[in-house]
Amino acid sequence: MLNNILYILFNYGSALEVGLRHTIIITVTSYFTGLVVGLLIAVLRVYGGRWIRGVLGILVEIIRGTPMMVQLFFVYYALPEIGLLLNPVAASIIAIAINSAVYQSEYIRASISAIPYSQFESALSIGLTKSRAVLTIILPQAIRVATPALVNEAVYLFKYSSIAYFVTAPELMYIGKFIGSRTFLYVEMYIVLAAIYVATSIVLTELAKVIERRYVIPGLLKSKA
Amino acid sequence: MKVDLLVVEDLWKFYGKEVILKNVNFNVEKGETKVIIGPSGAGKSTLLRCINLLVRPDRGRIVLDGDVITERRDVHNIRSQIGFVFQHFNLFNHLTAIDNVLLGLIKVKRLSREDAMRKAKEALLSVGIAEDLWRKYPAQLSGGQQQRVAIARAIAMDPKIILFDEPTSALDPELIWEVLNVMEKLSRNGMTMIVVTHELGFAIKVAHEVMFMDGGTIIEKGLPEQILLNPRSERVRRFMERMWYLYSMDRKFWRSENAK
Numbered sequence: 001m002l003n004n005i006l007y008i009l010f011n012y013g014s015a016l017e018v019g020l021r022h023t024i025i026i027t028v029t030s031y032f033t034g035l036v037v038g039l040l041i042a043v044l045r046v047y048g049g050r051w052i053r054g055v056l057g058i059l060v061e062i063i064r065g066t067p068m069m070v071q072l073f074f075v076y077y078a079l080p081e082i083g084l085l086l087n088p089v090a091a092s093i094i095a096i097a098i099n100s101a102v103y104q105s106e107y108i109r110a111s112i113s114a115i116p117y118s119q120f121e122s123a124l125s126i127g128l129t130k131s132r133a134v135l136t137i138i139l140p141q142a143i144r145v146a147t148p149a150l151v152n153e154a155v156y157l158f159k160y161s162s163i164a165y166f167v168t169a170p171e172l173m174y175i176g177k178f179i180g181s182r183t184f185l186y187v188e189m190y191i192v193l194a195a196i197y198v199a200t201s202i203v204l205t206e207l208a209k210v211i212e213r214r215y216v217i218p219g220l221l222k223s224k225a
Numbered sequence: 226m227k228v229d230l231l232v233v234e235d236l237w238k239f240y241g242k243e244v245i246l247k248n249v250n251f252n253v254e255k256g257e258t259k260v261i262i263g264p265s266g267a268g269k270s271t272l273l274r275c276i277n278l279l280v281r282p283d284r285g286r287i288v289l290d291g292d293v294i295t296e297r298r299d300v301h302n303i304r305s306q307i308g309f310v311f312q313h314f315n316l317f318n319h320l321t322a323i324d325n326v327l328l329g330l331i332k333v334k335r336l337s338r339e340d341a342m343r344k345a346k347e348a349l350l351s352v353g354i355a356e357d358l359w360r361k362y363p364a365q366l367s368g369g370q371q372q373r374v375a376i377a378r379a380i381a382m383d384p385k386i387i388l389f390d391e392p393t394s395a396l397d398p399e400l401i402w403e404v405l406n407v408m409e410k411l412s413r414n415g416m417t418m419i420v421v422t423h424e425l426g427f428a429i430k431v432a433h434e435v436m437f438m439d440g441g442t443i444i445e446k447g448l449p450e451q452i453l454l455n456p457r458s459e460r461v462r463r464f465m466e467r468m469w470y471l472y473s474m475d476r477k478f479w480r481s482e483n484a485k
Contacts (some may be wrong), residue, residue, distance in 0.1 A: 127305025
């Protein structure tokens with residue numbers, strides 16, 4: 001068994017590397033796109049006008065209420081019907097980013113509501129405009145509250161980017177399956193895959209702890225991660 | 226010559242059908258310290274929040290230094306001229322003491338970093354916050370220290386007037402003393418202030434005029450001695466009797482007197 005694992009690593013190492021690279025590209029791009037869009041959605045859903053809040057609320061419900069797979073297939077197989085032909089990686093990034101944006105917007109929205117209104121009031125009282133108050137007072141505190149959930153989302157995305165397999169994006173899962181069927185070493189291949197996923201998740205989680213510790217507000221949030 | 230810095234005319238505020246403020250009228254002269262007392266729910270906090278437009282009044286006019294601020298749309302410019310000190314301090318939790326003071330100077334007044342720094346240090350020292358506390362976060366400070374930083378944050382902006390909303394209600398007696406001390410000094414230095422408080426000692430010593438509010442309107446106003454000791458209205462008398470009982474300042478509540 002160990003022999004076979006080493007065999008895979010030596011002979012298909014570069015293929016796995018390609019797979020890992022695509023997984024990372026898909027995860028990182030869709031995560032950060034999702035973060036920026038999610039932040040925007042969250043702020044607009046809290047501070048926007050009634051119409052904006054309503055429309056975004058419906059949008060969030062629709063995306064949260066459909067499987068990511070449906071969204072992915074929609075982007076990859078349905079959009080070409082209206083002339084939008086995307087390659088598998090781009091389609092995966094778009095679908096996962098949209099999905100993640102909605103979840104991240106909910107984490108951030110919850111953390112904005114966790115910041116007392118009095119912080120906003122006192123920001124206004126020194127003469128900051130509303131948007132300035134949100135940017136300089138509310139969001140820096142809300143993001144700190146949301147950090148654990150946002151990191152969880154990153155770990156989750158790293159694993160679930162494997163869904164891109166279904167639209168033939170050459171990411172880890174796809175490459176793994178390919179190597180498995182070439183060598184018939186399915187057990188060993190999936191052990192290697194699992195090990196890569198676990199290792200990366202652990203690295204991400206530890207990284208998050210460092211970030212959290214770095215930005216903890218002294219005396220306020222006594223989280224000892 | 227006495228100059229009215231703030232004029233409040235026929236101010237009304239409703240939440241739904243409920244009347245919060247009705248027909249509130251008063252003037253504040255430049256350099257005057259006005260104290261507002263009254264029971265909870267009298268509309269004192271709402272009145273202060275209307276003056277710096279955190280709450281929009283439904284009717285009436287507020288004139289600050291000749292400027293009809295209830296008609297202005299750029300409310301943030303008005304607010305930068307009005308200091309506000311909250312009951313629960315409301316320092317920005319993620320910023321150090323000095324950054325709390327610096328924020329308005331840099332982002333609102335657009336001072337250079339050095340000028341802002343100089344002003345912030347000056348303000349912090351004037352409220353007795355020494356250098357060793359400047360880099361502390363709000364959660365690392367005592368309530369009294371937090372409130373004094375909040376006062377520094379307000380005075381650093383060179384406001385025309387400072388509004389205090391029960392600034393000592395969340396503090397224990399020793400801390401109340403240090404905060405009131407700072408406020409008394411401010412008043413003696415000629416700052417125009419409106420103070421909502423139940424600190425009768427402060428009212429007697431510092432206020433130029435005391436206003437008693439109940440049911441969203443001003444029931445009675447006058448010199449502190451008159452309102453606190455000899456009010457005309459029955460409502461105010463009832464309130465004051467209870468206050469004096471709490472503070473045990475009236476001899477008729479003393480045991481030795483009762484025994485006779």
